[in-house]
Amino acid sequence: MAGLDKIIGQIEEESKGAAARTIEAARAEAEKILEMARKEAEEECGRIERRSDQAVANILERGRSAAELKKRGSLLAEKQRLIGETIARAKEELKSLDGEAYFEMLLKLAVKSAQTGEGELLFSAKDLARLPEGFEEQINAALKDKGAVLHVSAGSRDIDAGFVLTYGGIEENCSFDAIFDSARETLQDKAQELLFS
The missing domain is CATH 3.30.2320.30 (ATP synthase, E subunit, C-terminal)
Structure with a gap:
């Protein structure tokens, strides 16, 4: 029986070694998958950040353009008002000579x-x-x-x-x-x- 115990021990030993190698290979594969997932996540975060930065820049530019347009419109309206007022005043001055x-x-x-x-x-x-x-x-x-x-x-x-x-x-x-x-x-x-x- 001693020979059988020895064979069983050897089989157990080989099984433990095979299980350890399988576990180690699975850990290495899991680490690779995790590393790839981290890289993909970082790349996706970078893409999202760039798109977000571009969207913010576009919004700011549209805001600046709209503000500039409103400013020019207000300035034009004020100029038109002053011009109209000046012409009306000139006409009234002529009438009141x-x-x-x-x-x-x-x-x-x-x-x-x-x-x-x-x-x-x-x-x-x-x-x-x-x-x-x-x-x-x-x-x-x-x-x-x-x-x-x-x-x-x-x-x-x-x-x-x-x-x-x-x-x-x-x-x-x-x-x-x-x-x-x-x-x-x-x-x-x-x-x-x-x-x-």
């Missing part, structure tokens, strides 16, 4: 606007009531070389300042409001140049 300066300006405007032939000037009721004496004669003296004659109408128009010039059935609105409206773009350009250059 004292009688002599006001009618001197209307005389120049009538001479500039007059066409060849006979026409009629229609003023507001307020301006008609305060029209300087000899105003029609002054205009016609200034128009002598132009071949035009203008008559001051006894009727009036519902305008604030300026006049309406008529030739037969054709009217030209030379009220300050109409003149400022028709020259709005030019006036805005001039006001912008004066205010912001």
Whole structure:
């Protein structure tokens, strides 16, 4: 029996050695798998971090662009407001000129606007009531070389300042409001140049 015990012992010994080698191989394989998983996890974390950094950079850039756009929009709106205010103030100053300066300006405007032939000037009721004496004669003296004659109408128009010039059935609105409206773009350009250059 001693031989059998010896064989059994040897088999047990070999089994233990084989089990230890199998366990060691399994540990080595598990360590390799873990190391590969760590590397893959690190690489994936790196990719996620890069994507995250890019997303943050994109969001920041969009935010900067949106803020810049809003700033420019606000600045433009404020400039437009100031330009509009300046033009409105200029129009009001012209309307509020004292009688002599006001009618001197209307005389120049009538001479500039007059066409060849006979026409009629229609003023507001307020301006008609305060029209300087000899105003029609002054205009016609200034128009002598132009071949035009203008008559001051006894009727009036519902305008604030300026006049309406008529030739037969054709009217030209030379009220300050109409003149400022028709020259709005030019006036805005001039006001912008004066205010912001």
